[in-house]
Amino acid sequence: MVNIENFILDMFIYVGIFGILSLSLNLEYGFTGLWNFGKVAFYMIGAYTSGIITTLGYPVYVGFAAGVLVSGLAGLLISLPALRLREDYLGILTLVFGEIIRIILKNEYWLGGPLGIRGIPSITPAGLEYTTALVMQLASVFAIAAVCYLVANRIIHSPYGRVIRGIREDELATASLGKNTFRYKASIFSISSAMAGVAGAFMGQYVTSIAPDQFMPFISFTVWMMVMLGGFANIEGAFLGALIYIAFERSARIAKDYLLLPIDPNNLMFILTGLLILIFVFFRPEGLLGENKVREHKGV
Amino acid sequence: MEKIRLGSIKVSDLGQILVTKDLTRSFGGLLAVNKVSIKVDEGSITGLIGPNGSGKTTLFNVISGALKADSGEAHFNGRRIDNLPCHLIYKAGLVRTFQVPRLFLKMTVLDNMLVAARGLIGDRLLSTFFQTRAWMKQEEELIKKALEILEMLDLYHQRKNLAGNLSGGQMKLLELGRALMSDPKLLLLDEPAAGVSPLVVDKIFDKIVELRKNLGLTFFIIEHRIETLFNYTDKVIVMFKGQVIAEGRGHELVEDPRVIDVYLGEY
Amino acid sequence: MVDGLSLNIAQILFNSLLTGSLYVLAAIGLTLTYGILRFPNVAHAEFITFGAYFAYTVADIWKLGFETGVLAAFVASGLLGVASHLFLFGPLIKKGASILHLTVASVGYGIVLRYAMQEIWGRKDLYYSAYYPGFDLGPIRVTPLWLSFILLAVAVVAIFHLLLTKTKIGRAMRATSNNPSLAQASGIDTRMIILLVWFLGSALAGLGGVMKASDTRITPVLGWDILIMSFAAVIFGGVGSIYGTILAGYILGFVENLGVIGLVALKLSTEYRFLLGFLVLVFALIFAPQGIAGITFRSIKRRLKASG
Secondary structure, three states, X not given: OOOXXXXXXXXXXXXXXXXXXXXXXXXXXXXXXXXXXXXXHHHXXXXXXXXXXXXXXXXXXXXXXXXXXXXXXXXXXXXXXXXXXXXXXXXXXHHHHHHHHHHHHHHOHHHOHHHOEOOOOOOOOOOOOHHHHHHHHHHHHXXXXXXXXXXXXXXXXXXXXXXXXXXXXXXXXXXXXXXXXXXXXXXXXXXXXXXXXHHHHHHHHHHOOEOHHHOOHHHHHHHHHHHHHHOOOOHHHHHHHHHHHHHHHHHHHHHHHHOOOOOOHHHHHHHHHHHHHHXXXXXXXXXXXXXXXXXXXXXX | OOOOOOOOOOOOOOOEEEEEEEEEEEEOOEEEEEEEOOEEEOOOEEEEEOOOOOOHHHHHHHHHOOOOOXXXXXXXXXXXXXXXXXXXXXXXXXXXXXXXXXXXXXXXXXXXXXXXXXXXXXXXXXXXXXXXXXXXXXXXXXXXXXXXXXXXXXXXXXXXXXXXXXXXHHHHHHHHHHHHOOOOOEEEEEOXXXXXXXXXXXXXXXXXXXXXXXXXXXXXXXXXXXXXXXXXXXXXXXXXXXXXXXXXXXXXXOXXXXXXXXXXXXX | OOEOOEOOHHHHHHHHHHHHHHHHHHHHHHHHHHHHHOOOOOOHHHHHHHHHHHHHHHHHHOOOOHHHHHHHHHHHHHHHHHHHHHHHHHHHHHOOOOHHHHHHHHHHHHHHHHHXXXXXXXXXXXXXXXXXXXXXXXXXXXXXXXXXXXXXXXXXXXXXXXXXXXXXXXXXXXXXXXXXXXXXXXXXXXXXXHHHHHHHHHHHHHHHHHHHHHHOOEOOOHHHHHHHHHHHHHHHHOOOOHHHHHHHHHHHHHHHHHHXXXXXXXOOOHHHHHHHHHHHHHHHHHHOOOHHHHHHHHHHHHHHHHOO
């Protein structure tokens, strides 16, 4: 029998985490047109950085800050060779990057090896009643998500946001209008990677142990599916997509306990998810919510 | 045609805002631009003419930095630009428009104008967060400027419309408007009146003359209508198969046997 | 075999041939669809896996023998590929779907296939009952299975070569791969060619799946494990170029097997041998996006230009 409260709390915590990841991908693809298929890499870097630092004894906020910085830096470094590539090649490169990081983490024992990092201290004090701790975690992730949302919101309604939308639509035209398009792409990529890093840092302290095989490319694909569901270039849609996907996934888990199905509900859930994506690609390729409307200029 | 020797370009060749020397660019084995050496006088309206495939647009691409030259030099306002990326050339004051307008169709007319502004404080990501008041104030000023330009081009009433909804002629005017946002010194216009009705053609060129008079801008224009070139340009450069074959005043060129030869095939 | 610095070069070459053959089989289909339809088909991994599972059903559940299983896997994977185009990618392309949407669709489709297969065959490792004991061929340790697969791959390469150069269909394939719209304009039935490409490519992928599974085991992530290396062969070889992919596949096989020696000598984990292939892919993406095919073409042109 599942404790409904804790189940729902846990679910929404993941909506928060993946909402942040989807938001970061939306900034990269939805608004700038960058194909990042390696979101899991920066998620992983954030989780590991924060995990390692906090297990070494440093306070959690230092771990989080480090996670954000290192993953943002990793994003910046990757963008140097990657962002000059054609879009689909960028996608493949980011995908491979994630796998390279994962394999290195899996085989370097001083970074945790295949068993990863265990005993990551959480932000909630020990001895707290489980449900209360979950509520604290939920509040924290939503606070972080709110910050990310505000950051994204400021970006898209700014002159900077105008330029990245120009890059998305026609990069040569944007460059011909005096913008160093590479610098824009690199900066949006870095900040999105930093966001993914904070999501990873949070997840690390929430589950308290992380291992390389938790960071498969499938996670990057999942984030893409969430962005597709919620709507490209819609920052609210990022959270909506995360909600839909995770709610769907969790219902399948409970179904196992309550329904008798001829098919293993886990398999069925994934099959239905895949079908859902295909349906969206066919009938609603822009996602549920359309692109965020640009704020009108005052007095125009 | 004057021959310019290596190293003998004077930085301030009086009144010449654009000078190229032996500019060359090829694609595969095809020499699209073949040792092109031209001079454009400051404050002039200079025409560039030639049959299809003569390399006019490629020359514009090379000068504006969209393409890198294989060899040769280009100097703008005394400054060497052939090795610069296009966004720096833009910042130096050399702006080009495209034959088929490359507008941001999903953005409003006004936003299209705003993207083109130079020196935006809000351009940098960090400034977006830490210099908010500064860029918001600058936005107001830029909006004012953009609306003035739109007004001048009779596009004010379309300012909130998506660029994709404009008519062909309006799109051409918006291309021109966008180019003006950055206070350029030299505009390279690639067929600024292509595909529009004759009335609009005159309107566009009248505006160009007005801008030259009021703002002292220099225009280097690709155009294939000979009548237009007669009426509006000070000098015309003729290209054929990647090379400059003649230059002079419009009515002189019409009598030039080389030019007639080249166009016999066209018309 | 590898002890300190003692190297069995012949064995390394043989292993490289084996690994390379696997990558070639897996990658040919990918390079063809990527070249013609212009999107990276992530679901290709599942065609590889499907071949392995289908062979298992035919060989070990219906007990029709391993050879029959291999043949059946070839045909069934090919048909799966054709169905994928008829019911998914073809209609999407007709609707004007962007490259990104096709790619995302292939991700979703891959998920459907993988979990459908998991439903049918379960998650536990499966093994073919066919067993061919190894023997020594001179200095090399081989098994009849390995030899057969290498011969199979070589035969496939030869057949493809003949197909592409000597037959009308082959030339049509090359034309379509080079420039689909031009090919269609010149009267080639590109629709048939595309279906043929899907059939052949997926069928070979299925064969590759059987090959890998017979060497290790059948798991739901079988195809996924070699997908990135397949992409490495495709891009390093030059997207759309069959010859390039073949060459790249064998080079990657060599890099991987030689790399193991280097890794052991450097006292690094042998798991890193895959990283070597990934690094080749990264190198190709950044510095040689046209791949081997592009470099070859360019150097030939240069030689022609030099000779006047």
